[in-house]
Amino acid sequence: MQKTLFDKIWEKHVIVTKDDKDLLYIDLHLIHEVTSPQAFEGLRLKNRKLRRPDRTFATMDHNTPTIAAHRDVISDPLSAEQLKSLADNCAEFGVTLFDMESQYNGIVHMIGPELGLSLPGKTIVCGDSHTATHGALGALAFGIGTSEVEDVFATQCMWQTKPKNMGVKIVGKLSDNVFAKDIILKLIADNGVSFGTGYAIEYYGETIENMSIEERLSLCNMSIEGGAKFGMIKPDQKTLDYIEGRLYTPKGEDFEKFKESISDLYTDDESLFDKIITLDVTDLKPQVSYGTNPSMTVDIDQEFPEIKSPEDQTAYQYMGLKPGMKAADIPIDFVFIGSCTNGRINDLRIAAEVMQGKKIADNITCVIVPGSMQVLQQAEQEGLVDVFEEAGCEMRMPGCSYCLAMNEDRVAPETHCASTSNRNFEGRQGERSRTHLMSPYLAAKTAIEGRISLG
Amino acid sequence: MDKLDIVKSKATVIFKDNIDTDILIPKNYLKSTKRTGFADALFAPWRYDETGKPIEDFPLNQTANQGNQILIAGENFGCGSSREHAAWALQDFGFKVVIAGSYSPIFYMNYLNNLKLPLILGRAEREALIEQNSEITVNLIDKTVTAGNLCFSFAIENVYREKLLKGQDGIEEILEYIDLIEEHERKYAK
The missing domain is CATH 3.40.1060.10 (Aconitase, Domain 2)
Structure with a gap:
């Protein structure tokens, strides 16, 4: 019988079907510090074991500081506690952890593919909504909640309704x-x-x-x-x-x-x-988001649309922008290049090529956060780090950083940030911050030009 | 955990589309290693002013809405981050049922896994409930929502309905099939 790629992988992993849901076997479980502690606690409360520690891998990314690659520099005691708790849990349950000092540390969606953990045909889950990233390698990968993390810990399986x-x-x-x-x-x-x-x-x-x-x-x-x-x-x-x-x-x-x-x-x-x-995509132009969800996006030279709903009204008000303006009119002060969306070596190569021999504009603060230690190392070897530093950018250690602003990396209130991350929600990059999603190429151009422009 | 069959309550209304989980609970509340204690964080960006004072006319802060167990919202509720803290915050605040037009798939499972009901109703039905502004009875046994002279039926996957009605522990339910899991591992996952 003819099948889709998705159905082929799905069906190979169904343990049993119950009414309208399937029990799926999970080949690889990736975890991080934010969505796992309650699941580990759940195991302890019920005196359950983690079924397949050999198929479970942990990293620290959401909370980690980017000023140095060790936990001693964390000023927020809650962040420090959450990271320590992951280290303790991994030790207790026998899970391999790529701690901050590890040469393999990085954002969870960077390290899976980099380390050859994420492979075609596998079922992969992680307590993070961007887990579909690993699907690029032909895997069936999806984000789950903490209750499901606990299910997978205890049984290596979880219920899912087939989409x-x-x-x-x-x-x-x-x-x-x-x-x-x-x-x-x-x-x-x-x-x-x-x-x-x-x-x-x-x-x-x-x-x-x-x-x-x-x-x-x-x-x-x-x-x-x-x-x-x-x-x-x-x-x-x-x-x-x-x-x-x-x-x-x-x-x-x-x-x-x-x-x-x-x-x-x-x-x-x-x-x-x-x-x-x-x-x-023949005539596709560089895209820029102007609002507070990713569908509020226009071509770089296109006017922002009319207000059609209360949601549009709120978005314009939050962003301090008006219909009829264009991307070039946005007063950008900050540029962030990084995240699980665009923190890979090719992203840094693209940005470095734009910045080669140039300086960022006076009004711009530009922070580059590689997605992983391996990316950082590669960027150093290729001389990309030198290019960024000579251009006046700030080079940081790996982590989620300004993408969700859970650590100290926060865009100031009402500051417009040209960002290679994935979400432009209200407050996403810091309280009252204003995010404009775009490619690393356009973000680098923006840093040089001082506004959103192809130069 | 408690099972859920019938919920009777007035509804709090935040009738907006695309309410994301960064709004339901922002990241500064995600550093806890516990499953509870998130009630004060629910809708924090919309609920408090810059000094941290409750904004009086925000629905969660209105006196008349205190104790409500039902939240009515727009389309694509719970989109964005997978953080189950959003479901825990709704639960801690007291919401046992959300009535929305649609849900993000990850939030939908998270809310169900805490034995709470992500109920789907069309826009006209939700508007009628909001207009009526009286006590609502959500009956999961016969899959109806009633309020005054209004009565709507809703759909939900049978397995999830059963899960809520029984108050089932997810892991116990999986472990019923441990032999099949072991067989799969012998074949494919040594």
């Missing part, structure tokens, strides 16, 4: 200044913040085939911003080249066997999708 399948077909060749980030922002701008609710999205088409793995990771990352818990791309030669030789990727003969085991991972026919959305 419908949506194909998002991307065609056309991208212009040099347009990236995966612009594609996902455009999809959400056109189709709204809940177009994917109830669906698993598979991105496909010539544009996806030509896209690097890093860009695919950025694309799948923001599926949840369109309402979809799952976003994925079929594995191809690029995927195999990407995963081969990584720390936890099977080696030698095992790798050959693994390749064979995933050779059927593709959608047999696009007619199998319950719904298809097509986007031609």
Whole structure:
């Protein structure tokens, strides 16, 4: 029987079906400090074991300071306690932890792919909504809540209702200044913040085939911003080249066997999708968000739209902007390049190429936060860190940082931030902060130009 | 945890679309390692002014709304971050039922997993309930919402309805299938 990529992986992991939900086996469970402590506590209260510590990996990312890579510098006692609690829990239950000092530490959605933990055909969960990131490698990956984290701890399984399948077909060749980030922002701008609710999205088409793995990771990352818990791309030669030789990727003969085991991972026919959305990116321009959810996004040279709802009214008021203005009119003071969306080495390469031999504008503070220690190390080796520092940017240690502003990294009230992160919600980057989502390319240009401009 | 079958209460109304979990509970409240104690954090960005004082006309602060167990909202409720703290904050504040047009899939499961009901009703039905402004009875046994002369039925996956009616512990329910899990592991996940 013909099946979609999603259905093939799903069905291989169903333990039992009960009415309208399936019990799914989870191959890889990634955890971090914010959404796991209550789940560990739950195990202790019921005197339960963590079933598969060998399939559970932990990192510290949401709360970690970016000024130095160790816990001693944390000023907030609650943050320090939460991080210590993760270390204690991992030690108690035998879970491998990439602590702040580890060379493998990083944002949870960076380290899975980097370490060869996230592989095609796997079911992957994490107590974080951006878990669909790992779907870019042909995995079935999704964000879960803490009760579900506890379910997976105790049983390596969880109940899920199978979503419908949506194909998002991307065609056309991208212009040099347009990236995966612009594609996902455009999809959400056109189709709204809940177009994917109830669906698993598979991105496909010539544009996806030509896209690097890093860009695919950025694309799948923001599926949840369109309402979809799952976003994925079929594995191809690029995927195999990407995963081969990584720390936890099977080696030698095992790798050959693994390749064979995933050779059927593709959608047999696009007619199998319950719904298809097509986007031609040939004329796509760089995208910029102006409001308080990711669908409030326009082309870089497009006027902000009229107010059509009370929500629009609130958004304009919060952002201190008006219909008819354009991205170039936004008084940007801050630029953030980083996050699980755009904190990868290719993102830093793109930004460094823009900044090479230039200085950031006087009105701009620009902070670069690599997604992981490995990215930082690579950026140092390639001389990207020198480029950023010579341009006047501040280079930090890895972490979620300004994307959710849970640590000390906060954008000041009413300050407009050009950000490569994934959410422009009210207060997301700090109380009353104003976020403008965009690609690393445009964020770097903005830092140099002092306003949102391609220069 | 308590089971949920019938909830009778007036409703608090925050009739906005896309209420995200950063609004339901902002990150500065996520540093706790406990599951409780989040009542004061619910809707904090909209509920308190810059000095931390409650904003009088915000629905959660209005005297008439105290003790309400039902919240009526717009579309795509609970979008954004997966933080279950949003469900815990609603629960701690006393909301056993949210009535919205649609939900983010992660929040939907989080609320159910705390044995609370994310109920879906169309816009016209919600508007009628808001207009009526009287005590609402949510009956999960026969899947109806009634208030005065209004009566609407709603849909919910049968397994989740059963879970709430029984007050089921999720892990116990999975462990019923431990033999099948072990068999899967022998085959595919050594």
